[in-house]
Amino acid sequence: MRDCAEEASRMLLDRFPGRAGGQRGEMRRKGRGNFVTETDLAVESAVLQRLRGEFPEHALLSEEGSGAAGDWKRGWLWLVDPLDGTHNYSQGNPVFSFTIALCHDGAPLLGLTCAPATGDEFFASKGAGLVVNGEPASVAVTPSLAESVLGLDLGYDDARAAKLISLVAELWPGMQAVRVMGSAALGFAFAACGRFDVYVHHFLYPWDSAAGILLVQEGGGLVLDRDGGPMTLYSEGVTAGAPGAVQDFLRVARGREWR
Structure with missing residues (x-):
């Protein structure tokens, strides 16, 4: 999972318009405010290829439709969003992420979200707590x-x-x-x-x-x-x-x- 996130982060940063020389590639509109870029598709393809190679028996479901999920409510399933925040990304706004989860019978067991522009990583394993940038973390203690x-x-x-x-x-x-x-x-x-x-x-x-x-x-x-x-x-x-x-x-x- 971390290998996928690291590869995705490298690809996203290499093409990020907010960095010198970054080129997101062609952008296509899916709806008002909803876009897909060549970068979304390239990252998705790379990550799904890695997952298919390592877990050929697992189903895949991803935002841009490259995964063939089958009955994703049963068995093992990987869920991937290669670039969440495409509109932000395309405008050089650093608030974007890569996110991936492994589920079994519809329940998430592993989850990782990373923010390549800031280097933040948020990871959780079922029953093992939340880890942010290598340190245990928790929700706020806010009563109202x-x-x-x-x-x-x-x-x-x-x-x-x-x-x-x-x-x-x-x-x-x-x-x-x-x-x-x-x-x-x-x-x-x-x-x-x-x-x-x-x-x-x-x-x-x-x-x-x-x-x-x-x-x-x-x-x-x-x-x-x-x-x-x-x-x-x-x-x-x-x-x-x-x-x-x-x-x-x-x-x-x-x-x-x-x-």
């Missing part, structure tokens, strides 16, 4: 939303995004600060280690969330779906982070249309 930094992303569903924006406007200034990431994988990672107190997103794919679910859980946090139950790979929305802050966010948001 009023004391929290709230991280969020808006995704590509305009109607749901508008509801989330409206919710934050209604609750403001009932928190310390609000941050919009542009990388859901990093949003989870920041919530896992206390850089955010709460992270909220209304729609996610399995490759967005698989590593992040495990990171937050192993950091001692709550990871809940849009209905307030435990989040799984099949859940669309998430509220994650410090238990007290997450529960308080859901309390004050109750009755408001935002999910």
